[in-house]
Amino acid sequence: MFHWKKYRFVDWALVAVAVFVPFLPLVDHNGGHINVLVNAGIYMMLAIGLNIVVGFAGLLDLGYAAFFAIGSYTYAMVASPQFGLHFSFWPMVLVSAFVAAIFGIILGAPTLRLRGDYLAIVTLGFGEIVPQTFLNLAKYTGGPNGISAIDQPKLFGYHFGLNPLPYYYLVLVLIAFSLIVANNLRTSRLGRAWMAIREDEIAAAHMGINTTTAKLAAFSLGASFSGLSGVVNASLLTLVSPDQFKFNVSITVLSMLVLGGMGSLPGVVVGSAALSILNFFILPQASNIAASVGLHVDFTSYRFMLYGIILVVVMLFKPEGLWGSEQRKAELKEHGGAAGAENAEYEEMPRETV
Amino acid sequence: MATMLELRQIDAFYGRIQALHGISLHVEKGEIVALIGSNGAGKTTTLRVISGLLRPGNGQVIYEDQDITRLSPDQIVVRRLIHSPEGRRIFARMTVLENLQLGAYTRTSPAEVTETLEEVFGLFPRLKERASQKGGTLSGGEQQMLAIGRALMSKPDLLLLDEPSLGLSPLLVQTIFSIIQDINKRGVTILLIEQNARQALQIAHRGYVLETGNITMEDTAANLLASEEVRAAYLGGNVKAS
Numbered sequence: 001m002f003h004w005k006k007y008r009f010v011d012w013a014l015v016a017v018a019v020f021v022p023f024l025p026l027v028d029h030n031g032g033h034i035n036v037l038v039n040a041g042i043y044m045m046l047a048i049g050l051n052i053v054v055g056f057a058g059l060l061d062l063g064y065a066a067f068f069a070i071g072s073y074t075y076a077m078v079a080s081p082q083f084g085l086h087f088s089f090w091p092m093v094l095v096s097a098f099v100a101a102i103f104g105i106i107l108g109a110p111t112l113r114l115r116g117d118y119l120a121i122v123t124l125g126f127g128e129i130v131p132q133t134f135l136n137l138a139k140y141t142g143g144p145n146g147i148s149a150i151d152q153p154k155l156f157g158y159h160f161g162l163n164p165l166p167y168y169y170l171v172l173v174l175i176a177f178s179l180i181v182a183n184n185l186r187t188s189r190l191g192r193a194w195m196a197i198r199e200d201e202i203a204a205a206h207m208g209i210n211t212t213t214a215k216l217a218a219f220s221l222g223a224s225f226s227g228l229s230g231v232v233n234a235s236l237l238t239l240v241s242p243d244q245f246k247f248n249v250s251i252t253v254l255s256m257l258v259l260g261g262m263g264s265l266p267g268v269v270v271g272s273a274a275l276s277i278l279n280f281f282i283l284p285q286a287s288n289i290a291a292s293v294g295l296h297v298d299f300t301s302y303r304f305m306l307y308g309i310i311l312v313v314v315m316l317f318k319p320e321g322l323w324g325s326e327q328r329k330a331e332l333k334e335h336g337g338a339a340g341a342e343n344a345e346y347e348e349m350p351r352e353t354v
Numbered sequence: 355m356a357t358m359l360e361l362r363q364i365d366a367f368y369g370r371i372q373a374l375h376g377i378s379l380h381v382e383k384g385e386i387v388a389l390i391g392s393n394g395a396g397k398t399t400t401l402r403v404i405s406g407l408l409r410p411g412n413g414q415v416i417y418e419d420q421d422i423t424r425l426s427p428d429q430i431v432v433r434r435l436i437h438s439p440e441g442r443r444i445f446a447r448m449t450v451l452e453n454l455q456l457g458a459y460t461r462t463s464p465a466e467v468t469e470t471l472e473e474v475f476g477l478f479p480r481l482k483e484r485a486s487q488k489g490g491t492l493s494g495g496e497q498q499m500l501a502i503g504r505a506l507m508s509k510p511d512l513l514l515l516d517e518p519s520l521g522l523s524p525l526l527v528q529t530i531f532s533i534i535q536d537i538n539k540r541g542v543t544i545l546l547i548e549q550n551a552r553q554a555l556q557i558a559h560r561g562y563v564l565e566t567g568n569i570t571m572e573d574t575a576a577n578l579l580a581s582e583e584v585r586a587a588y589l590g591g592n593v594k595a596s
Contacts, residue, residue, distance in 0.1 A: 189459075196445060196456050203443040205407065208431025208460040208508065 014266065022172060025165055035164040038236060040276030041171035042229045046249075047256040047272040048178045048265070049225025054254065055263035056186060057218035058198030060120040062250055063107070063127020067223040069245035070103050071096045071230020073134060073141060076240045079151040082142065089153035089235060093174075097227035104223030108216045115201070127250050135242040146241025150234050160235070167236050174228055183265055185221065194218055198263075248304070252279075255307050259314055261321025270323045278310075279303060357416075358383045358512055358543050359404065359435075364413035366399050373399040375567040376413070381512065381545050386538050388554035388575060389547045390588055391564035397547040398440050400564070401514045404545075405437035406430045417512070432460050436510035440517055442501040446490030450481055453489050453500055457507030467507070474503040477533060495526040502533070512543045519550045531557050551588035555579045563588070 025034055046068060053061045074096040078087040107126050111119050134141045141147065152160040153170070160166045185191050193214040196204035205211050234240050252275065260271020283306075286299040314321065359381040366374035374396050381387045391397050402408040404415055406427040415423045417435055427437075445453050454474060458467045475482040478499045484492060489500060498518055505513055518534065519527040527550065535557050538544050548554035555561050555575040563571035563584060571578065578584050 192456060193459065195448070196459075199445045199447060200443055202407075203439060203445060204456075205427045206405070206431075206437055206439050206443070207456050207504075208428045209456075210426065210428040 014269075022169070025168060031164055034168050036276075036280040038164050038167045038171050038232075040273065040280060041168070041175055042233050042236075043253065043256065043276055044175055044269065044272040045171070045178055045229035045232075046226050046253045047260075047268045048175070048182050049222045049229075050253050051222075051257055051263065051265070051268045052182060052185065052194075052225070053218050053222035054257060055268070056191060056198070057194040057215060059111075059215060059218060060116065061123045061219075061222070062120050062247075062254065063123040063125065063130075064222075064226065064253055065245045065247070065249035066107070066127045066130035067100045067103060067226035068230050068233070068249060069130050069134060069240075069242070070223075071100045071227035072234040072240045072244070073147070073230075074099045074227070075231040075234045076147040076150050077140065079235070080147050081149050082140075082147045086151055089151065089231070090155075093228060093231050096231045097224040100227030100230065101220040101224040104220035105216050107223075108219030112212055112215055124247075124250075127247060131242040131245045134245075142241075144242065146239055146244075148239045150238045150240070152235050152238065164236070167232065171232060174232065178225055178228065179265060179269070182225075186265070190214060190217055251304075252307070255311060257321075258311055259322060261324030264321065264323055264325035267321045267323035267325065271321065274322065275307070278306065356383045357381070358385075358418060359545070360414075360416040361400070361404070362414040362416065364400070364403055364415070365411040366396070366403050366408055367411050368399075372411075373567055374403070374410070377564075377567070377569055379562050379569060379572070381543060383543055384538075384541070385560060386534070386544045386546060386558045388551075388558035388561040389545065389564055390549070390551040390554055390561060390578075390584075391547075392549070392588070394566070395564040396567045397564055398516055399567075401437055401440075401516055401545070401547060404514060405435065407437070428460070431508060434509060434511040435514070436505045436508050436512070437514040438501050438505040438516060438518070441520070442497050444489040444492075444497050444500050444504065446488065448489055449486050450489060450492070450500055451485045453504050454481070454507050457504035460508055466509075470507055470509060474506050477506070477536065478503050494521050495523070495530070498522060498526075498530055499533075502530075502537075506537065506542075510542055512545065513537070515544060515546045517548060518546070519548060519553060527553060551584070552579070555584075 024037070028034070046064065049067075050061065050064045053059050053064070075089075075092050077083060078085045079089065079092060080086075107123065111122050114122060135144055137143075153166075154160065155166070158166070193204065193209045196207060196209055197211055197214055201211055204214075233244075237244075253272075256272040256275045257268060258271070259274060260269070261267025279300075283299045283303060287297065290297045290299070318324075357380050361377055361379045364374050364377040365372065377396070377400060379387075379389075389397050389400060399408065403410045406422070406425050406429070410423065413423070414421055417430075417433065422430055422433070422435075445456065448456070454471060455467070458470065461467050480496055481499055481503055484496065489497065492500060502515070502518065505515075515534065518530050522530060531553050534544060534546065546554055546558065555578055558575040561573065561575045561578045562569050563578070571581070571584065573581070579589070
């Protein structure tokens with residue numbers, strides 16, 4: 001049933017924005033702006049994917065950009081003069097998602113016994129290894145130059161070309177699709193298993209949840225979203241190179257989640273939109289304004305310092321994120337709560353051994 | 355009576371430390387069996403071996419005539435052998451209802467789950483009152499009820515209870531133990547481990563005494579309660595100071 005009262009003003013504001021977004025290009029004819037929005041959309045898809053791993057299942061992944069790289073290169077290799085292959089864009093969207101998902105399992109498998117800091121370190125390593133591998137496999141990947149002249153999509157004979165507008169709509173559709181899939185996952189049986197694992201992995205195993213499968217599913221499904229965005233990214237830029245997938249991409253996406261609220265889908269949308277606006281609009285504008293008054297400061301180079309400040313401020317005043325899930329709010333308020341105090345520090349090691 | 359669970363010569367290790375030394379025990383259908391012993395005797399380890407959380411070094415676990423020694427915890431839960439863990443481990447940030455629903459994770463028919471939910475609420479009216487409350491906000495006794503209720507949601511044939519009386523007031527201990535008896539009368543076989551040996555033996559049919567990884571005594575609960583050695587070591591009370 002639909003309850004009017006359940007929805008706050010902000011919910012309606014979000015709906016209004018969502019309705020307005022498809023018509024934005026009719027108002028704003030600036031191709032540069034649209035291009036920026038497409039980039040923001042690519043980041044939003046990445047954030048939706050990473051949210052499954054970090055937000056839903058509670059597995060801290062610091063190497064998410066690796067999957068973005070895998071998705072991008074998958075398309076680049078089969079739709080460019082690199083090997084003379086020119087596969088169609090549309091099926092490759094799914095194929096890339098699938099390839100990224102497989103690599104999600106490959107990364108997930110050795111990390112199953114790790115949690116917290118240790119998991120973060122291993123995923124961090126994976127995030128570095130993948131771009132390095134693409135850099136050094138020059139025979140297949142073009143090495144530091146990457147792969148260029150990547151094909152752009154065609155739809156019913158319409159060639160996307162260099163106009164960002166069709167990409168804008170493509171990204172909108174993919175984001176809507178991703179949000180629906182992510183929301184269904186959240187409320188599914190698997191979603192409940194993830195939340196149980198995030199809360200208490202041992203108790204989850206006692207419930208009969210196969211924690212191995214559930215964690216691998218989180219890694220692979222999370223990775224598949226970056227496959228989607230990778231394909232769009234490669235075709236939009238018509239170029240992929242290893243330096244596009246550095247650690248800063250992983251950190252930016254993670255910051256979006258923290259800012260918006262981990263585990264919360266509206267939070268992911270708000271967080272990624274906010275950081276993208278800062279990144280692509282405010283910082284370049286600020287530099288321009290500074291330049292016009294004779295100050296030559298490149299604000300974009302202070303990006304990560306600003307992220308840091310924003311995250312610290314958010315952690316201090318709204319630790320669950322701008323639009324956190326109820327669950328997360330409770331987690332932080334209770335500080336574990338009565339039962340948590342007993343359980344939180346309880347590790348795998350049983351008392352018998354002590 | 356038919357044997358429901360049998361442990362044959364179980365050795366269990368944590369790294370290089372041996373926690374269980376060739377343990378053998380059996381649980382008959384419909385029984386309450388108490389496993390008593392002091393801290394570090396290997397009680398929890400025994401339950402962890404049964405529920406698949408710890409692979410034994412040697413020996414076999416036979417459940418309903420099947421060897422389940424090598425099965426994973428989730429495969430064992432599907433067979434309706436449920437382990438309610440030590441220290442309750444309820445999901446503190448989820449509501450009581452969500453906790454109970456997770457207990458029914460392996461079950462597929464929503465109608466049957468609803469039915470079981472009503473049964474659990476019948477057994478623990480307090481949980482019904484607090485259905486929408488976060489698990490972490492419950493009192494210790496309520497949390498224990500939730501832990502048992504959550505285990506019942508999977509419709510166990512055999513229920514392993516790890517220290518259900520831990521940290522509860524004497525009055526609550528009474529309540530919990532009478533509920534355990536009630537659950538048993540509804541057809542659930544129970545293997546119970548307890549430090550509160552007297553209480554456990556009062557409701558149990560049979561009992562085992564575990565000492566540093568070995569079973570040192572095995573008898574009916576009444577005999578164990580009457581036994582001098584058990585009284586001296588675990589029950590306290592009218593034993594002359596030596």
